[in-house]
Amino acid sequence: MTRRVIGLGSLGGGDDGVGFAVSRCLREVGVPADVDVLDCRAPDQLAWLLEGVDAAVLVDAAVARADPGTLLQTTPEEIAGGHIAPLSSHGLGIGQALALGRSVSPDTFCERIHLLAVVVDPRNIREGELSHAVAQAVVLITEH
Numbered sequence: 266m267t268r269r270v271i272g273l274g275s276l277g278g279g280d281d282g283v284g285f286a287v288s289r290c291l292r293e294v295g296v297p298a299d300v301d302v303l304d305c306r307a308p309d310q311l312a313w314l315l316e317g318v319d320a321a322v323l324v325d326a327a328v329a330r331a332d333p334g335t336l337l338q339t340t341p342e343e344i345a346g347g348h349i350a351p352l353s354s355h356g357l358g359i360g361q362a363l364a365l366g367r368s369v370s371p372d373t374f375c376e377r378i379h380l381l382a383v384v385v386d387p388r389n390i391r392e393g394e395l396s397h398a399v400a401q402a403v404v405l406i407t408e409h
Contacts, residue, residue, distance in 0.1 A: 334398030
């Protein structure tokens, strides 16, 4: 069984780098041998990163009606329904990238995908460090 954790975001992008921060911390603390931990800068890369994988967790920043640092667990179906808005500075969003992967590789594309979204303050996503609330969320995620 192949499992994968993929941190999405942007290095040096303030709270938009939360996915990368989680990936970095998981690599530091260690994960089971059957878990790959990767970074992904552009959602269009998800199609091939999720091919041949049994289960995946995507970690990304999101804008939602909740306090920064709040953790939201969701599914691709909920993203497609517009219930949560992961951040994307690219033309292709997560929901669209997953739909593309399923259509291109229906027999080998990962079927068990969960999104762990960390609510961010949209005013802190362009540059700098993670905000205190989002950094605390990284600790919570990597400890569990």
